[in-house]
Amino acid sequence: MNALPYPESATPISVRRWPNNRRCVGRARRDLREVLTAWGLAELTDLAELVLSELVTNAVRHARHPLGREIETRYERAGGGVRIEVHDANDQWPELQKADEEAEAGRGLMLVDAITGQRWGASKREGVGKLVWALVTADSSGQWPDLGE
Numbered sequence: 001m002n003a004l005p006y007p008e009s010a011t012p013i014s015v016r017r018w019p020n021n022r023r024c025v026g027r028a029r030r031d032l033r034e035v036l037t038a039w040g041l042a043e044l045t046d047l048a049e050l051v052l053s054e055l056v057t058n059a060v061r062h063a064r065h066p067l068g069r070e071i072e073t074r075y076e077r078a079g080g081g082v083r084i085e086v087h088d089a090n091d092q093w094p095e096l097q098k099a100d101e102e103a104e105a106g107r108g109l110m111l112v113d114a115i116t117g118q119r120w121g122a123s124k125r126e127g128v129g130k131l132v133w134a135l136v137t138a139d140s141s142g143q144w145p146d147l148g149e
Helices: 023-038 042-062 108-115
Strands: 013-019 070-078 081-088 120-124 130-137
Touching: 013 023, 023 042, 023 070, 023 081, 042 070, 042 081, 042 108, 042 130, 070 130, 108 120, 108 130
Parallel strands: none
Antiparallel strands: 013 070, 070 081, 081 130, 120 130
């Protein structure tokens, strides 16, 4: 998908659906990179891609539901940055947890929380499942959390 540049007065939105498999993570990152470049927000690419990767990976791992096999990404230009949403068919909401030092997983939402300056959350959506959102802006903290290592 090639995103079109939008005038500053417009509220650009990009929505895509992905099959629920691990290959969609990289494809969604490439899509986000193209969208941010078209919107003149390329400087946010690294942080936004990391946030998106964590949210989509969580959806792929945890959102298996017979009524909804696709994952939807939605990017909206907002306040000098981008609001990233990942929609999935699982009704279970994500929980921020402190990972054990020996844990090989469980740090993704800690990264999202730190990078966005705690500007993320989950909301109901129409139909089955939920959406998880995060806001990445030029003033996002970009702080790396203590991951217990």
